Amino acid sequence: MRRERRLPIEQLAPVLLELPPLPPPTGPTPDAIPVLDWSAIFGNTRPVEIEIGFGKGLFLLTASQACPDINFLGIEILRKYQLFTATRLVKRGIGNVRLVRADARDFLRQRVGSESVQAIHIYFPDPWWKKRHWKRRLFSGDFPAQCERVLRPGGRLLVVTDVEEYHRLIQGLLAECPLLRPMPPPEPGQPQHDLDYLTNFERKFRKEGRPIYRLAYERRTAETGRKALGS
Numbered sequence: 001m002r003r004e005r006r007l008p009i010e011q012l013a014p015v016l017l018e019l020p021p022l023p024p025p026t027g028p029t030p031d032a033i034p035v036l037d038w039s040a041i042f043g044n045t046r047p048v049e050i051e052i053g054f055g056k057g058l059f060l061l062t063a064s065q066a067c068p069d070i071n072f073l074g075i076e077i078l079r080k081y082q083l084f085t086a087t088r089l090v091k092r093g094i095g096n097v098r099l100v101r102a103d104a105r106d107f108l109r110q111r112v113g114s115e116s117v118q119a120i121h122i123y124f125p126d127p128w129w130k131k132r133h134w135k136r137r138l139f140s141g142d143f144p145a146q147c148e149r150v151l152r153p154g155g156r157l158l159v160v161t162d163v164e165e166y167h168r169l170i171q172g173l174l175a176e177c178p179l180l181r182p183m184p185p186p187e188p189g190q191p192q193h194d195l196d197y198l199t200n201f202e203r204k205f206r207k208e209g210r211p212i213y214r215l216a217y218e219r220r221t222a223e224t225g226r227k228a229l230g231s
């Protein structure tokens, strides 16, 4: 990881969302655990967008400055990336981002309220190539249904991957979510400088000339979902 001297934890505290450990996934149902109160976390009632697996945090850094009226929550399973990105945010005085270290699959299910999120961003999720590791994939189990549940009507799910097979699998899983309507994904422009990319992985893969697969969905209301299904 490129060295950006990490600030002491006390200085990072304002952007770190430190929560008691989640109960095991087989434990209490989501209703038994209080979901997070976004206004208490961010100190305002602005819309909330989530990025899952933010890595070195380029998207959060760019998006939070471009959209100061949006609150961003980053969920990352690795503590080192949480602290690395927190340092970048604090050094730039960014106040509309919080970072939590968690497995996003459990976190969405157990801590995020239904229809409480304006967008979910998932950029270059780990493909976990080996079959015996597939259970570690983000898009597994009830994760697609949880994305559908937490998005508010009109909210968006944006997914980008460089892996064609994983792209097809994700597309298939999301096709089973009746409230998610596929839409044309945003296409990036020509980068003007080295930080003008969606994420670090996107920069690496575009520079290598690899194909990149983009997916976008809009969350329907339950009523429009039923109409679309003809029921």
Ligand SMILES: C[S@@+](CC[C@H](N)C(=O)[O-])C[C@H]1O[C@@H](n2cnc3c(N)ncnc32)[C@H](O)[C@@H]1O
Binding pocket: 052, 053, 054, 055, 056, 075, 076, 077, 078, 081, 102, 103, 104, 105, 122, 123, 124, 125, 126, 138, 199, 200, 201, 202
């Ligand atoms: C391939 S990297 C992409 C990082 C960044 N999005 C980018 O495009 O540069 C995938 C990231 O997802 C994180 N990750 C993997 N599984 C996760 C999970 N279940 N919950 C949260 N983060 C996860 C990894 O630690 C890693 O930082």
